[in-house]
Amino acid sequence: MSTHIGAKRGDIASTVLMPGDPLRAKYIAETYLDDVVNYSSVRNMLGFTGTYKGKRISVQGSGMGIPSLAIYTTEMIQEFGVNTIYRVGSCGAMSPDVKIRDIILGQAGTTDSSIIANTFGPGIYYSPIADFELLDSAYHTAKDSGLTPKVGNIFAADRFYNDEIDMKKLTDYGVIATEMETSGLYLLAAKHHIRALTILTVSDHLLTGEKTTAKERETSFDEMIRLSLDTAIANIKE
Template identity: 65%
Template sequence: MATPHNEAEPGDYAETVLMPGDPLRAKYIAETFLDDARQVNGVRNCLGYTGTYKGVPVSTQASGMGIPSLSIYTHELASVYGVKNIIRVGSCGGVGKDVKLRDIILGEGSTTDSAVIENTFQPGIHYAPIADFELLDTAYHKAKELGISTKVGDVYAADRFYNDNVDMERLRDYGVLGIEMESAGLYLLGKQLGFRALSILTVSDMIFGEGSTTSEERERSFNDMITLALETAIAVK
């Protein structure tokens, strides 16, 4: 049952997985939020854990950075381990006009320059990857219940982290709220493989203006985002 990237056994993953990019954030989620958490994957140090949250089984599995890396882990979770819901819990750069440092963004859709998306379809088709509506709707209303402020809209999934050719001002003008590197791939595979997908993101630095968080803060302090994802996870059926 193990794959080239995952040593977990059948049944080791819950039906819902929280997916940070950072393996240390996966470890932090397991140790801080889950009861009876146990490590189920350590291949390449891309850590995965399963435990319970308020009595409901939940897993967390790191994806690494970028659509190609995330696509490996999501594909195997859905097609080999039977995972039904994957909620990305990641960081992003703030782009939107009203976005501030540490804001939480629910990614309704994901604009991208990724060749992975482009090469999935015949020339001339520009697929628009979008979140699962039930997960999005649940997260939005859970945030209201918890008093967690969120912004809902488009995020930009970039193929390259260092790229001076992207017109950020135009993306902002067209309503993009944040920039990261994974959501479009997650949403594409969700539709292809039949699992529900959502990105919940915390703004870790500002593209326009000043403000940033440290690597330790990104690993260990985005608790509102994690709580919202967990509450969403146990609310969906």
């Protein structure tokens, strides 16, 4: 048992899907996994282990933002031997080429968080990126399923309400969507030499003002979830 995860060594699979919302973790586990066990409910940040198409997988809520995600990512890696993490969540589209409910694969993570500066110090502007093997696998799995995912740079905002960020400039430089976690996940994956990939569904659009409801975000992103699970079982390395 770690400080924030009420599990024993062996309770968590080596491959983990990590949504921010613990209720999305519950939905994924109850809807898609067999033989499900709830291994942690500490702080209501729910975690489950089960099987998908015969392969063992866990689903763990991470909370919102890089600081919260960093707690669960670090403990899963250091205390429970997790070697592959998929962030599955929602994002806001920033590019006119991205539509509501599109699936996005995070190729790289841009951020205004201090986590990178604090890690490397002044003068180094490290670029956290996805694991290419997972990215390539997810892209082709999606295409084989008739989906057309968008692949690109994701902006992980340190604050949800932030009027100071120049979103247009980020878009002009190729950033296609915004959320709050990807950069932190990719940085920690690089630090600990594990694999990570962000797979997102567009829940709202910064240009058009379109948005999904909170309930839809919790339960309706099934194409993204199935893609994440199918990619996960294709890349399990025990």
